[in-house]
Amino acid sequence: MSRIPTPATIEDAPAAAHTSLNGVKASLGIVPNLYRLTANSPAALDGLLSLNGALGKGQLPAATRERIALAIANVNGCSYCNSAHSYIAANMLKLPEDEIIRARGGRASDAKADAAVGLARKIAIARGDVKDADIEAARAAGLSDGELVEIVGHVALNVFTNYLNEVFGTEIDFPVVTAERVAEPA
Template identity: 50%
Template sequence: MSRLTIPESIADAPHASQSLLEAVQGKLGMVPNLFRLVGNNPAALKGYLSLTESLTEGILPLQLQEAIALAIAETNRCTYCLSAHSFIAANLANVPEDEIRSNRKGLSDDAKTQVALQFAVAVAELNGRVNDQLLNAVKQAGFSDAEIIEIILHVALNTWTNSVNNVADTEVDFPLVIPF
């Protein structure tokens, strides 16, 4: 059971969140618990949805976005996000199961992706205080400054959702994946 209230339905959410949650339901066919939980604060829900939508127009491919989400969820031991992003990676980004397991460990069969994941995990673990060697490695792997900023933004967004779910102990509504 969640340690923070998750509205049972869209109608139970604050009025200002209801239309936002209806849009989520229209897009996903359901309203995952995370969205209903964040919907307790309409401004937070609006910001989360806006940032998430903005990142769909970003530079990084969906597979890398999901790899980052998996690595950060594992780093932060967030069962909810690990379960959600394992499902998304497999079913929407068509990432093979062995690659999903590797991504959770900050690894990848693709050398460029692995450098990005090592950088992302370091950003999370070091609160952005990465050394020149890590920054140069991600640049030498072929990532532009714009892509590096987007990697950092994915780390920040996923750290935020991990924190929300870890504080709330949000009930998982995806196939359950337990951190290593």
């Protein structure tokens, strides 16, 4: 049970969140607990959805974005996000199980995706304090400056959702996949 109420339905959420929650339902077919819990603050929900929507129009492929989400969930030990993104990766993006497992550890079989996911993981672990060599390696793998900026955006987005779920104990409404947690910054 979460530490704050999770509205059971869209109608139970604050009225100012109804339009956003209806948009989530139209997009996903359901309204996951994360969004219903976040609806306790319509402003936070709108911010979450706006950043997610904007980054979804970016240069990074959907599979790379999901890999980043999996890596960050496992840095932060967020089983809700690990469960949700494992489900999305497998069922919506059709990523093979071995790729999902790699992503949880900040890796990918594709060199460019590997560089993106690895950098995202380093950013999260080091709380942004990455080295020049990390950026140079990402560029050498073919990542553009725009993609590098988007990687930071995806880290921030996923840290936000990880923290929401960890702070409030959001009830997992996907098949449960327990996340690992990176203990200390590298």
